[in-house]
Amino acid sequence: MRMDAETAIVLVSPAEIRAVAETALRRAGCDDANARATAQVLARAEEDGCASHGLFRLPGFLAALRCGKARGDVAPAAARLAPGVVRIDGGRALSPLATAIAREKIADMARESGIAAAAITNVHHFSALWVDIEPLVESGLGALCCTAYVPFVAPAGANRRFFGTNAMAFGFPTADGGFLFDQASAATARGELQIAARDGRLAPEGAGVGPDGAPTRDPAQILLGAQSPFGGHKGSSIALMVELLAGVLIGQPTSPEAGREEAARGALENTGPPNGGVLMIAFDPDRFGDPEGWRAHGERFFAELRALPGVRLPGDRRRRERERISREGVMLPTELWRGLRFEAGLRETS
């Protein structure tokens, strides 16, 4: 750990992050397995420069654990619903442990059957979805994953919030560790709107509508109103698909239902995501008809794609960040790090 008083930034290693997060989670009521899995996911996000899904969120989870909204001491229950489908019931705990078990199960099932699905239920899902599927992709499998949320996004044609930000992630194994994307169905990230509001900047054109339903570029108004889906009716369809897959299909709340449940339970602000589900699909490219050829085929495809001037691929920034952070460590706001060390019962070292 290295402190920089002037910028109020502290430099820590991923191992330190994991250790402190794990201790703080244990003190807030997590058992060992839940604390370890959750700390692992938070550290992974920080290692990849994805602060919005990192430690920044931990205080909210600690609050959720303490107020009983989320549980930390439940062992997820696995049930094979069909030869190709497994359900992992998280018992209203934070999502990482159930997700890790789901991955393990469907990796084996996908290798056996070619394709398999996991219905992860009753979890408070908070990680970036690429974190959830990356281990599958690194092990040579393809994966698709999605989760609903609480209502923030207006369906195409409407001007009221109904869909969640409804992220969907896809991964495919490649020679350099895998191609992954993870994208919300909203045109603009909610965090981006919050930062624009804080900094007094306008939101991008088409980002959403105010509480009156009228299009606006005032980010504060959009946060109170409804965000637009990306790409008009096409992104709206993707958001709808996510509601069906992560909600209706697996018997979990859709975003409007989760929003009402949060309201009914009087969920405190800043206690993280609602209770809900995640659908995860894994498939084994070795079982789709070109076991000898697909790796080289993919390599040729990506080589040609990357040769296009100006092309930007999802995950490239993350890969650069991971490389940089592995050398330099993670920069955290000093105040955040101090607070977490306090939560972990650690004395300040400087």
Added chain:
Amino acid sequence: MRMDAETAIVLVSPAEIRAVAETALRRAGCDDANARATAQVLARAEEDGCASHGLFRLPGFLAALRCGKARGDVAPAAARLAPGVVRIDGGRALSPLATAIAREKIADMARESGIAAAAITNVHHFSALWVDIEPLVESGLGALCCTAYVPFVAPAGANRRFFGTNAMAFGFPTADGGFLFDQASAATARGELQIAARDGRLAPEGAGVGPDGAPTRDPAQILLGAQSPFGGHKGSSIALMVELLAGVLIGQPTSPEAGREEAARGALENTGPPNGGVLMIAFDPDRFGDPEGWRAHGERFFAELRALPGVRLPGDRRRRERERISREGVMLPTELWRGLRFEAGLRETS
């Protein structure tokens, strides 16, 4: 059949369309099974008011059959690649027969395993994807389906054509027959650009770039240059996913490869799509953990969604059209209908 000389429009029934298309396909070299499956798909598009995937395309297919680009006399070969994966090799025929067989196989497999995939290979795929998956959805299954094409779309950040228009369709069973969407990864349909060019109108903002790589609203220039993906980098990611699923995963050409193959074979203009693959996934909602609840849950979800003022759902226009056309018949350009009757060896009746 009823002719209207003034508007040069003829009114025909879906049964007439099927019969004439089937005969024309047989005369161009199709065996009974291929002719029947293909005519069925063309008639279905016309029944749903989707002229762009209807008879309008038949002259091109007949040319493709006659010049040997596509075959009409091959029986698709099914091979079980894994418990959850089947390959249907179309033998370079038009896609409908292989697709029908794929549906039959994965419907059974999905009911057995919960989820299953079909790699449809070596077909000239031309139908709308919703036509391909609708029978699965009507039988109570969910489905996801996608196919690559030839390069028309520039990846995010680039300004040269690389991805195909790469449609993806999704369907989920509902009380009123099913929710389905089918959308290309391009911001604007190619046909829409062609019509705008013909009518001297501008293309929508952000539709694409000219051959020089510069953004333009001149539809003719975009047709020569590259279309933009919908929703910027997010739609670009969907297009990329489709290249991997319908190309690399199943050992079939990606769009740039298909484009080169077409060029190398000196494929004639207007002979329809290239040889390539389709990935189709089916899943059985009865096997995902809420067999008693999902139908009513879906109904409540859609009722609430449809109650939002202004909301537009994919498939609604198609449903209205189907209802209208079932009463009124299909309106076709007289010239198109005359030409097809000629191809079918039928004498004019008026």
